[in-house]
Amino acid sequence: MDFVLSGAAACGACLFTNPLEVVKTRMQLQGELKAPGSYQVHYRNVFHAFYTIGRVxxxxxxxxGLVPGLLYQFCMNGFRLGSFAIIESAGYIHSEDGRVIPGKSIAAGAIAGVIGAVMGSPVYLIFPSESWLVALTAGMVSSVVVVVAMTPFDVVSTRLYNQPVDSRGQGLLYRGFVDCFMKTVRKESMLGLYKGIGASYFRLGPHTILSLLFWNELRKFYCQHRLHS
Structure with a gap:
């Protein structure tokens, strides 16, 4: 049941943050493999992109991409938060007096994150030009760190998943992660790896808060229902 409640919480958050996922992906694909200044900029920033997409x-x-987005969130966060809940309920991250052990909590979060990423990755492949890490704490400072650290990898993965393929299913632009990374830097400079960072930040904060809020409320509701049944 932990997996179901976790997945449902993530889906609830996705309903509100999917528009920012659309904006982020559009900005990451804008001017792909083109030198800065050599292409028309359709989206100047996250607010302009939001307005432009809505108007056009x-x-x-x-x-x-909402339906596959919900499926991806249900699988990825269902397994990630569900795995963390199981590890937590087993008492692994707490000392004998009930205090949280930071090192074990981080390790549990990392293990849960890997499980979620592995289980959610196959679903990520079906995204129609839309696109691991939602912090277990919802601080805005930690959100900045996560966005800055993860945006280059997010840009590369988005481009890999959305590149055109030939009849054999082979990518026509990139041979793999490293090739995509290097081509992006060579053609667009390091700034190309940070396209859509504003949308990533604005999405991560609300998505983190909403996911954990819904998860906590659903778990409380489920526990109360079990007590009264």
């Missing part, structure tokens, strides 16, 4: 594609355009 309508409000429905801001929710593109």
């Amino acid at each position: 594609d309508g409000l429905a355009g801001l929710q593109k």
Whole structure:
């Protein structure tokens, strides 16, 4: 049940943050493998991108990829938060007097994150040009660190998953992660690895807070229901 509640909480958060996922992906793919200044900039920043997509594609355009997004969140966060809950309930991260042991808590979070990433990765492949890490604490400072550290990898993974392929299913632009990373830096400079960082930040904060809020409320509701049944 921990997995179901965790997945449902993440889906609830996704309903509110998917538009920022759309904006982030559009900005990451903008000017792909083109030198700065050599292409038309359709999205100047996260706010302009949000407005432009809504005006051109309508409000429905801001929710593109919602169904696979919900499926991805349910699988990835269901396994990630669910795994962490199981590890926590087993008493692994607490000392005998009930205090949280930081080292073990970090290790449990890392293990849960890997499980979530592995289980959610196959679903990520079906995203129609839309795109691991949601901190277990919802501090805004930690969100900045996560975004800065993870954005280059997010840009590369987004481009790998959305590159055109030939009849054999082979990518036409990139041979793999390293090739995509190097081509992006060579063509777009290091700044190319940080496209969409604003949207990533604005999405991560609310998504983290909402996921954990819904997860906590769903677990409380489930426990109360069990007590009364």
